[in-house]
Amino acid sequence: MKLLLLWDIDGTLIASGGAGMRALQDALRNVFGIDGSLADIDFGGRTDHWIMREVFRKFGLEPSAENFARYFEGYIAALPGELANLHARVLPGVRDILQAAAAHGQIAQGLLTGNMKRGAQVKLAHHGLWEHFLFGAFADDSEHRNELGPHAVRRAGEQHGVDFSAANVWVIGDTPHDIACGKVIGARTLAVATGGYPLEQLRTHSPTVVLEDLADTERVLKVLV
Numbered sequence: 001m002k003l004l005l006l007w008d009i010d011g012t013l014i015a016s017g018g019a020g021m022r023a024l025q026d027a028l029r030n031v032f033g034i035d036g037s038l039a040d041i042d043f044g045g046r047t048d049h050w051i052m053r054e055v056f057r058k059f060g061l062e063p064s065a066e067n068f069a070r071y072f073e074g075y076i077a078a079l080p081g082e083l084a085n086l087h088a089r090v091l092p093g094v095r096d097i098l099q100a101a102a103a104h105g106q107i108a109q110g111l112l113t114g115n116m117k118r119g120a121q122v123k124l125a126h127h128g129l130w131e132h133f134l135f136g137a138f139a140d141d142s143e144h145r146n147e148l149g150p151h152a153v154r155r156a157g158e159q160h161g162v163d164f165s166a167a168n169v170w171v172i173g174d175t176p177h178d179i180a181c182g183k184v185i186g187a188r189t190l191a192v193a194t195g196g197y198p199l200e201q202l203r204t205h206s207p208t209v210v211l212e213d214l215a216d217t218e219r220v221l222k223v224l225v
Helices: 019-032 048-059 065-083 094-104 117-126 149-160 176-184 199-203 217-224
Strands: 003-007 107-112 169-173 188-192 209-211
Touching (some): 003 149, 019 117, 048 065, 107 149, 176 188, 199 209
Parallel strands (some): 003 107, 169 188, 188 209
């Protein structure tokens, strides 16, 4: 393995049709008896821990470890049902790129996501993508997105027995937070405008490359490799 691709999930690999927000609202109601909207909380590029802390702050809930655990279990219970909506899908080109990278022979692929690991598995398994990722960094590792990169690179090295240099690491995501966390570890960054941020806004954060989408597999692989 010579090249490491670290993938964001929501807005990059998949679109969930709002399933994550609705599952958090379901859990808020089922666990704490609160029927409230989360529409004013900025989910993009954030970690699950950060989002839950904002939910607790908004509704005056005690941010104890016990309450976080209860809320997260309620979220995991609600997520599969919410993912079963007509708008949840794998984004254009993603399956082809993941398969092509896996067949390449010198490309390792992992996750670098704000999802907790169990949430990431539920989302990706729903679309048949979980099998592509043997390692990653998740919100379990840190509440702060910029602290996740070193965990992902370390686990990639443990998985493949390779010391991946920063120049051989790509962080791929759809938000400024993905770009920032890639820059923290000196990685190259590919920003894709398939989430909530348009192309021009992503460009202002100076990623290495910015693309409208990942639909052109050959073009994306030329960029990365």
